[in-house]
């Protein structure tokens with residue numbers, strides 16, 4: 609009852625800037641730190657118009673760890689020109705991550721409507737291989753984030769934990785691992801065993817939390833806060849930690865409903881929900 613914060617251990621709590629997207633980066637960092645949050649994942653749109661080195665220094669001055677930069681990827685494309693443009697954009701993200709001091713970039717790997725998913729997966733592998741030398745030079749890692757299959761048309765052809773593990777195995781670089789996001793993977797029948805497999809490879813690079821609401825009324829922007837949905841968060845966290853993951857639990861919520869509320873109250877609600885359900 610005499611603890612500095614009214615909630616239980618927040619040492620692994622990280623928040624994605626998109627979660628409180630109306631706050632400019634500096635405001636988000638200050639408010640997160642005051643609420644006892646320890647980590648921040650910076651979305652690239654929050655960095656727009658800023659010098660990433662200065663932005664990184666300012667965030668660290670608040671006592672926050674920069675967990676990752678969100679996001680790169682979108683390697684699939686109908687034409688070689690589009691695929692080259694994606695590779696260039698990812699090189700820009702790597703430079704931004706290095707300047708910001710973010711050790712990791714989360715990849716939404718890409719898909720294009722009408723193209724076979726197997727072809728997109730091949731393009732994704734080629735795209736990651738193309739930017740690996742830049743990652744090595746910058747000392748920046750990449751996390752392949754499998755996306756729920758409802759996004760397989762246009763956002764990612766990597767939809768299960770097994771596919772992400774297979775891709776990492778094929779690329780075989782210590783810099784390429786997986787971001788486990790409960791929103792995308794909670795339904796995966798092989799989740800427990802594939803998390804264990806990912807852990808054996810030393811490739812669980814990030815863990816993202818939120819919840820799945822019933823009914824979900826918007827495919828993109830109706831994520832729930834932890835405890836509002838059907839995901840067994842403690843179970844999945846236990847699997848991830850049993851597989852050796854020691855990093856942050858990153859709260860990543862896109863929600864028109866929650867963006868519409870008072871964001872200071874929302875931040876308190878995030879901290880409470882984290883304490884109770886993650």
Ligand code: ZN
Pocket residue numbers: 753787789816860
């Ligand atoms: Zn995520």
